[in-house]
Amino acid sequence: MFLLKSLSNVIFGKSDDSLVQLQSGQLFKLDPNNPKAPRELVFRDATATIRRTSTPHNYLLVITRVYEEGEEQLGKKPSGGDEDDSEDEADLFDFSVKDEQTFLLDQVLRLRRLGKSSGPFAFIWAELTGDRSGSWEFAVDASATATQVTLFEETAISCMWERQTGRPQDHAGDEEMREFAAKVRKMGEEPVGARSAKPFSTPVKSRPQLVNVSPMSLSTPQRPQPASPFATPQSPSPMSLTNTTANSPSTAEDSPVSIPVVETPEGDVLISVQAELYVWDARVNMYCIVRNNTTAEIVQTEKFEYCLIVREGENCYIGQPIDPTMSPSFSNEHQSFIWVFTDNEGRPLQSWSIKFLGDGSAAGAFQTVFGKCMYETQNRELFSKASKDDQEYVVKAYQEDVDMEDAFAGARSDDEEEDERMSEEEQDQEDEEDDTRGAGEVGTKNSQLAVGYKHDRSFVVRGNRIGVFKHTDDDQLRFSTTIQNIRSLDGKTFSPQKVMLHDQDSSLLMMKQSDEHNIYKMDLEYGKVVEEWKVDDIMTVDHIVAENKYAQMTPQKTLIGINHNAIFRIDPRLAGTKRVQDQSKQYATKNDFSCAATTGKGELAVASSKGDIRLFNKLNVRAKTHLPGLGDPIIGIDTTESGKFIIATCRNYLLLINTEIRESDGDLGFQKPMGSKKPVPKRLQLKPEHVAWMGTAVSFTPARFNTGEGDEKSIITSTGPYVITWNFRRVKQGKLYDYSIKQYNDNVVADNFKFGQDRAIIVALPENVEMVTKNKLQTPLKAMKSRSSIVNSPF
Structure with a gap:
């Protein structure tokens, strides 16, 4: 019945006083008898917590004021301990607590939730002391999800039920609890004090927050971990709960947490191993044991459909379809x-882990079967049809701790130390923001971003307009002009669907929806289309890419075009159609080519919606290397200038591939076939516990390396409202979770580094454009204090 039903024992069985918490919001006092201030702000920043009392079956709603660092002389860093070990720990003390309002959770509060499936959310309840004509409102921060708010509401109702009946909540039958919840909600609909004071007249500012509504919420991604991220059964677990699951074979001592039993999926068991079951607990920043003697199985339920099962005897605790939304990863170390x-x-809810028991062979066997099942689920074809080399390539992609490049292992380089020192210095500087406003086109949103290499300009497409922004020396964006009403040569207005800078950034090549044969060239000095190139009368062009990685900085005229099964050179100097006939490669079968990228030498990497990648050293020949896919469509691809590394973007993860052929003299897969010496691809993905915190499925935008002279240092992408950068140097050492993050109030449309360095990032949102320095991307814990400072789009 309730969302709480699946987590009730986890919530009510927790060993500390707090059951559930909404981490951020504002507290208001509503007073209808005060016309000058019917809605008075009491706490500007506050948390809402449901706590136990010393009296059984009695609970408190506690609203706690939160001070920011500098607002009060609080939050001092604790003395003692090593400085390095407490670097991120110090952030825990940046917010200090003072002042509380407490309310006994009873029906007479007439607690009412505002906002159902989408925000903004708030809770209103009656004032039961003093002037009883008033009431209270907790306006929930916009970062909280509907699931988190629902869990808070249902926990409050269950607490009221316990007080009313004097019985534990797990004794309530479904029908009894349903009737009680309806009664509480009906009481909440009755007028209370100043309910007519329009409680959402003052919006709550949204900011990145950790909303700790359950033990499965997020911790900081880069906080130093213990030697092992797992709490052992012998250690006092912060989630030690009373075991109330029916027919459970474990005792409270050897099974710390009681979790609900689910229906066991039926099918053929492919593998069965013994394991311990853990869940992520943000309070201690580790996975804590919930069952220490379970069986983990992979079951085939239908053709090409598989399910992960974790059970203890006849009790099944997890039955989950295997698909990419799991964000899976295997660790050899643990x-x-x-x-x-x-x-x-x-929607992600929580992060689980199983720790394999035995001599270690079970982990390898389970990973092999899991990789096979994921491949067949995505490709809808038998894994056995792939070659042995390709099978190994696919399975190893789910392993997290393998170095990408042995040369990068060991101590950090001097320039890496210098980069970190400079970053710390930049962190102490105040960023000046250039906010330039102008008229926006009604009903349209920003859709694409093109960053200049030759000149310090960025171009943002919004409908049939293009906004031009100048990059300043202090890493800011300044609005320059708007190119209005883009028209083809016949005078028809259109909205560009794909754009690419060309010919020393003097022109912008554009493609038009429903026009698969033509490319439109805009002269940026005049701000209008001056040429239309018909690529071919029959062959379509779906995507275009520069002749080489930095061709847009040169007078280079030719470029590369691709469609679903063909690759060809385009030369606009040709008379008639522009496709170069003898520099084209067309496949008989549909390969579903989806994107392409070129190296500094002009070598070509072409990816497909089937997930595979082909490497070419020139056109009109077969690919030198064919890298098999994991089954997920590739929506974006980029290469380093040398071509040694490729970053391919799938919806839920990035795939990093080293193209250097093992045991060779530095030859790359672009130049020679890799054959059995294919690399171990590395999946770059967000930690499962971070995905659970975000509360929404991951959907990455095309990832890119930073550009300019010297080796690439960073990778950038985004998902939803989050911009994410990986430290490429650390990734090559096998540190796959070395990433930073920044949250915005809206979904990110596109992002890229400023040319020449990886310090400044251009971010396009639906309504805004911003350049942000990389030191403003933080761990989620630090992001709690940050405010979004967005430059309004002036076109």
Whole structure:
């Protein structure tokens, strides 16, 4: 019945006083008898917590004021301990607590929730002391999800039920609790004090927050971990709960947490191993044991459909379809498998892990079967049809701790130390923001971003307009002009669907929806289309890419075009159609080519919606190397200038591939076939516990390396409202979770580094454009204090 039903024992069985918490919001006092201030702000920043009392079956709603660092002389860093070990720990003390309002959770509060499936959310309840004509409102921060707010509401109702009946909540039958919840909600609909004071007249500012509504919420991604991220059964677990699951074979002592039993999926068991089951607990920043003697199985339920099962005897605790939304990863070091658990609508709820028992062979066997099942689920074809080399390539992609490049292992380089020192210095500087406003086109949103290499300009497409922004020396954006009403040569207005800078950034090549044969060239000095190139009368062009990685900085005229099964050179100097006939490669079968990228030498990497990648050293020949896909469509691809590394973007993860052929003299897969010496691809993905915190499925934008002279240092992408950068140097050492993050109030449309360095990032949002320095991307814990400072788009 309740969302709480699946987590009730986890919530009510927790060993500390707090059951559930909404981490951020504002507290208001509503007073209808005060016309000058019917809605008075009491706490500007506050948390809402449901706590136990010393009296059984009695609970408190506690609203706690939160001070920011500098607002009060609080939050001092604790003395003692090593400085390095407490670097991120210090952030825990940046917010200090003072002042509380407490309310006994009883029906007479007439607690009412505002906002159902989408925000903004708030809770209103009656004032039961003093002037009883008033009431209270907790306006929930916009970062909280509907699931988190629902869990808070249902926990409050269950607490009221316990007080009313004097019985533990797990004794309530479904019908009894349903009737009680309806009664509470009906009481909440009755007028209370100043309910007519329009409680949402003052919006709550949204900011990146950790909303700790359950033990499965997020911790900081880069906080130093213990030697092992797992709490052992012998250690006092912060989630030690009373075991109340029916027919459970474990005792409270050897099974710390009681979790609900689910229906066991039926099918053929492919593998069965013994394991311990863990869940992520943000309070201690580690996975804590919930069952220490379970069986983990992979079951085939239908053709090409598989399910992960974790059970203890006849009790099944997890039955989850295997698909990419799991964000799966295997760790050799900890002999473990970690993944995200999602609800029926695909929303991440929590992060689970199993730690394999035995001599270590079980982990390898389980990973092999899991990789096979994921491949067949995505490709809808038998894994056995792939070659042995390709099978190994696919399976190893789910392993997290393998160095990408042995040369980068060991101590950090001097320039890496210098980069970190400079970053710390930049962190102390105040960024000046250039906010330039102008008229926006009604009903349209920003859709594409093109960053200049030759000149310090960025171009943002919005409908049939293009906004031009100048990059300043202090890493800011300044609005320059708007190119209005883009028209083809016949005078018809259109909205560009794909754009690419060309010919020393003097022109912008554009493609038009429903026009698969032509490319439009805009002269940026005049701001209008001056040429239309018909590529071919029959062959379509779906995507275009520069002749080489930095061709747009040169007078280079030719470029590369691709469609679903062909690759060809385009030369606009040709008379008639522009496709170069003898520099074209067309496949007989549909390969579903989806994107392409070129190296500094003009070598070509072409990816497909089937997930595979082909490497070419020139056109009109077969690919030198064919890298098999994991089954997920590739929506973006980029290469380093040398071509040694490729970053391919799938919806839920990035795939990093080293193209250097093992045991060779530095030859790359662009130049020679890799054959059996294919590399171990590395999946770059968000930690499962971070995905659970975000509360929404991952959907990456095309990832890119930073550009300019010297080796690439960073990778950038985004998902939803989050911009994410990986430290490429650390990734090559096998540190796959070395990433930073920044949250915005809206989904990110496109992002890229400023040319020449990886310090400044251009971010396009639906309504805004911003350049942000990389030191403003933080761990989620630090992001709690940050405010979004967006430059309004002036076109």
